[in-house]
Amino acid sequence: MIRFGVIGTNWITDSFIEAAVKTGKYQLTAVYSRQLDKAQQFGAKYGVDRYFDNLDEMAASDEIDAVYIASPNSLHGPQAKQFIEQGKHVAGEKPLASNYAEVDALISAAADKGVVLFEAMKTTYTPNFLRIRESLPKLGKLRKVYFSYCQLSSRYGKYLNGENPNTFNPAFSNGSLMDIGIYPLSAAIGLFGEPNSFTAQGTLLDSGVDAHGTLVLHYNGFDVVISHSKVSDGLIPSELQGEQASMLVDGISECKSVSLHRPGEGAVDLSVAQEENVMYYEALEFARLVELQQVGHSRLERARIVSAIITQARDIIGVRFPADEQPLV
Incomplete structure (x- = not known):
């Protein structure tokens, strides 16, 4: 115990x-x-x-x-x-x-x-995430991946009213990429490993954190496009497209359901039962x-790659935290 x-x-x-x-x-x-x-x-x-x-x-x-x-x-x-x-x-x-x-x-x-x-x-330990990973060969040669996680923050109204909630305050190392984008990014790294390169875009609030943005991870033969937002709600599923089939994922942060779609055939549900609390x-x-x-477990390497990409992406879009100036001692 x-x-x-x-x-x-x-x-x-x-x-x-x-x-x-x-x-x-x-x-x-x-x-x-x-x-x-x-x-x-x-x-x-x-x-x-x-x-x-x-x-x-x-x-x-x-x-x-x-x-x-x-x-x-x-x-x-x-x-x-x-x-x-x-x-x-x-x-x-x-x-x-x-x-x-x-x-x-x-x-x-x-x-x-x-x-x-x-x-x-939580994302990368759910049974349905494992189903995605083990089902990738069913897609044939992978060509396009779109991961979307956009969730309107319950505190955005307070921010618009002139308050300074933690979630939009750079002093607390927050913002869309750190709080929301990290889920689909971690899923991508968990599935495909470190990309060859990436590009990043973000729209900043006056407070200095990113409100929403896009990451594009470049791999051999395919890209992963990641959309994230804390100022709008997203309703579309995430999608992995291959030459033989496509896969839809409902709610990439928890992988609520997974389905396989082949041309001219009906959808095949690949989902397995999950605990309601996926933590x-x-x-x-x-x-x-x-x-x-x-x-020295392998999950640390995923965390390391994700953090490196987020840190570099923040530098590209201009998000700086006080913690960036204070080495961990």
Whole structure:
């Protein structure tokens, strides 16, 4: 049983806890918040006995083996490093850190300490994502891939009203590419590996973060076009086109369904049943890696490639974060 603590008292933390407990491999033993009473209110429903408002004390605690980090993006890297240095396994909510330099430093630190570092990217662990990957040969020679994830932020109205919510504030390492585009990008890297090259475009808000944009990943014989947005809702599925067939994916972030389409034939449903809370699969994988002490696992290379592309793409479109000027030490 993995004794784990959580940083963050929001809905996504609730979702991860629910998923982790359902695997039967975890016991929630600690909750952190900057406000102790908030941590206590959050953890009461789980019967947690240990609460922290001091991260140094939590990282040094012998009551946890691992930590799940769901704080603002800008804090992911520094907090992960803090726990790695104390010999704790880390599951960091996506993005793993603010930029490539931080991700690279975390991977090196985890290797030095012999602990598992893991990016909680739910997409690439779902059963239907695995169905996509294993079904690629059915398409024949791949020619075009279109991945779309556009989701109107619930906080965009506040931004338009002159407020400065975290999700549109560069101080918290946010923006469409970091929060939304990372899902289809991670899916693409998980399926096809590192591209030969890429191009990037983005439209910036006055706050300095990207509102929406497009990535094009260039591979031998095909491109992957990724559309992402935090200021509009997208309704179209994602699509993979081959010379023999095409594949449609509903909801690329969770791969809700997958279907195969051959010319002149009816659609074939390739989907398999998934847990309603798909974070179950990332929790299961993190537990497996911890149990096997698999420190140098292959998922880190995906996280490294994704972070490198996002960091370079931000530079192209002009998005800079305070974290870019502050090396992780």
